[in-house]
Amino acid sequence: MLADRARDINPEVAVIAGGPHISKPYYDRFDHVIIGEAEDGLNQIFKGNQEHVIHSKRKTDFDVSPYIDNKDFVIHQKKLAKDRGLELGIIFETNRGCPFACAYCDWGSATMSKVRQFDLQRTYDEIEFVCNELKPNFWFHADANFGLTDKDIDVANHLVKTKSQCGYPKTFYYSPSKNTVKRNIELAKILWDGKVIDTFNIGIQHADKDVLMANKRGNITPAQFERVGKELINYGIPANTQMILGMPGDTRDKWFDSLCQIFEWGFHSETKVYWYNLLPNAPAAHPDYMDQWQIETKPIIYNQSRLVTGQDDLIDKAADVIVACKTFDREDWVEMNIETRYLQALHNFGILRNVASYYRFAEGIPFKDFYKDVIDTIRMHDLGQEFDRQYSAYLNKLLTTRSKNNYVPFYWNKQVALLEPEDILVLHLLENKDELFLYLAILYDHDDLLRYQKDILIDINYNPDIGRKISMRYDWIKYFNNMEFGEFNQSPPRLNKRAEYETNQKDIIGPTDFTSSRILWHKTNNTKRKGDLFKRAALGQIDWRGEQRLVLKQWSKIPPASNP
Numbered sequence: 001m002l003a004d005r006a007r008d009i010n011p012e013v014a015v016i017a018g019g020p021h022i023s024k025p026y027y028d029r030f031d032h033v034i035i036g037e038a039e040d041g042l043n044q045i046f047k048g049n050q051e052h053v054i055h056s057k058r059k060t061d062f063d064v065s066p067y068i069d070n071k072d073f074v075i076h077q078k079k080l081a082k083d084r085g086l087e088l089g090i091i092f093e094t095n096r097g098c099p100f101a102c103a104y105c106d107w108g109s110a111t112m113s114k115v116r117q118f119d120l121q122r123t124y125d126e127i128e129f130v131c132n133e134l135k136p137n138f139w140f141h142a143d144a145n146f147g148l149t150d151k152d153i154d155v156a157n158h159l160v161k162t163k164s165q166c167g168y169p170k171t172f173y174y175s176p177s178k179n180t181v182k183r184n185i186e187l188a189k190i191l192w193d194g195k196v197i198d199t200f201n202i203g204i205q206h207a208d209k210d211v212l213m214a215n216k217r218g219n220i221t222p223a224q225f226e227r228v229g230k231e232l233i234n235y236g237i238p239a240n241t242q243m244i245l246g247m248p249g250d251t252r253d254k255w256f257d258s259l260c261q262i263f264e265w266g267f268h269s270e271t272k273v274y275w276y277n278l279l280p281n282a283p284a285a286h287p288d289y290m291d292q293w294q295i296e297t298k299p300i301i302y303n304q305s306r307l308v309t310g311q312d313d314l315i316d317k318a319a320d321v322i323v324a325c326k327t328f329d330r331e332d333w334v335e336m337n338i339e340t341r342y343l344q345a346l347h348n349f350g351i352l353r354n355v356a357s358y359y360r361f362a363e364g365i366p367f368k369d370f371y372k373d374v375i376d377t378i379r380m381h382d383l384g385q386e387f388d389r390q391y392s393a394y395l396n397k398l399l400t401t402r403s404k405n406n407y408v409p410f411y412w413n414k415q416v417a418l419l420e421p422e423d424i425l426v427l428h429l430l431e432n433k434d435e436l437f438l439y440l441a442i443l444y445d446h447d448d449l450l451r452y453q454k455d456i457l458i459d460i461n462y463n464p465d466i467g468r469k470i471s472m473r474y475d476w477i478k479y480f481n482n483m484e485f486g487e488f489n490q491s492p493p494r495l496n497k498r499a500e501y502e503t504n505q506k507d508i509i510g511p512t513d514f515t516s517s518r519i520l521w522h523k524t525n526n527t528k529r530k531g532d533l534f535k536r537a538a539l540g541q542i543d544w545r546g547e548q549r550l551v552l553k554q555w556s557k558i559p560p561a562s563n564p
């Protein structure tokens with residue numbers, strides 16, 4: 001699709017393909033196909049090699065820097081981007097290769113390989129050139145395992161130093177190394193303190209040991225995540241996790257437990273859930289593996305809805321998604337998706353996170369038991385059934401649509417939803433907050449805690465000019481401010497005199513300007529504009545979403561003297 005679209009725009013364009021998606025049946029769609037690392041293959045084409053399929057030499061010469069040895073060319077590209085009003089993003093490597101071999105992955109066709117490190121001075125020079133001259137908005141750090149060696153600590157420190165001098169890059173994304181807990185924590189703290197990252201992202205994929213084994217990820221130890229999660233959350237770094245829905249070996253129960261297990265490990269901030277995109281050259285696409293797990297895929301064009309502004313945004317989201325296998329069927333796949341959205345809305349976005357944490361750490365009720373009861377209860381009532389009906393209609397349409405070139409949008413209340421399904425659920429639950437908390441009161445009788453949780457949520461009715469007051473028999477604000485996640489936290493004492501707090505919080509404050517938002521929706525009476533302003537501020541951007549946006553944080557205690 002991307003090649004066809006490029007030729008629509010410019011019929012003269014030469015289309016060169018490579019990377020993890022390329023497979024033989026599609027070779028004819030391209031002018032050239034490069035097998036192996038791209039640098040040498042591209043060089044051969046520039047030097048006049050006319051062959052259709054070009055094999056790169058096996059090892060790239062890392063003495064040549066794509067930035068330092070092509071400064072004029074790269075600066076010209078930046079100028080072109082600027083002239084077109086485009087933000088600059090860069091891809092940056094300090095090594096190549098990965099010692100692991102996860103079944104779903106085809107990281108540059110260099111998995112299960114010795115990691116080849118670039119010269120450190122070259123990396124320092126590149127960091128200085130990229131930050132000072134290119135000033136990128138977005139930096140994708142393309143090492144498969146940043147933090148694999150002590151060298152990465154030096155790289156992180158150099159990046160922090162350079163950013164402190166020039167202010168770039170604005171945002172930074174990296175894949176932490178696996179099984180290097182101490183260094184991962186140190187690295188995250190350096191980058192956080194140096195204002196290079198505003199969240200810590202980690203690919204956990206699944207928490208069940210057997211599912212990890214089935215996906216050739218058995219040599220990555222899940223227990224390490226617990227240490228990383230707890231230490232980072234207590235340091236104040238929001239930690240996001242990535243999970244894959246639909247791994248061979250998974251079941252509905254294992255998936256639900258796995259999502260809740262990562263809350264147990266301390267990762268509360270945002271759970272990003274990806275469908276299993278079966279890459280043609282990944283080990284999982286091998287016929288023996290496909291047979292062993294009876295894998296069924298469906299070609300699906302999907303998107304991150306919030307980013308879709310036109311047809312072109314859909315092009316690169318076509319994937320062969322695993323929708324059934326030996327251990328789960330299509331119906332399970334639909335249910336796993338629905339339950340995922342509830343866990344994201346209720347826990348990640350914070351609609352019930354404090355209540356769940358109280359029951360977990362003061363009463364010993366595991367997150368999975370708490371959420372199972374809560375989600376089952378919501379889904380028994382109209383509130384839940386309304387969401388289930390519309391979301392499952394969308395998922396079932398994805399499963400049954402015939403043409404692989406058709407994009408199927410998610411319709412919510414007859415309108416195309418330009419939000420993620422979990423965002424839609426968050427808005428739906430917030431709109432019906434009273435009803436939601438009535439159902440909760442059937443399950444849990446701590447009415448003071450439930451009222452507190454309901455009152456701290458930022459909803460569209462919140463107006464900073466009027467502010468909000470809360471009055472409690474237990475000091476929940478103090479309790480949750482002091483809570484050590486992962487530790488037993490004694491129930492707070494019931495007070496003789498009610499604790500009262502107030503807030504006129506005017507902003508949603510992230511660690512950077514980029515992640516912060518003004519609360520402005522109270523300034524308009526236009527319903528549509530009000531809704532748009534609320535969505536933009538409260539649901540967030542690519543990163544830094546979740547509880548930190550939807551919960552009022554700036555409370556002042558009303559002194560007892562003025563609280564008769």
Ligand code: SF4
Nearest residue numbers: 098100102105107144
């Ligand atoms: S998913 Fe990450 S760790 Fe696993 S093989 Fe791919 S790059 Fe390596």
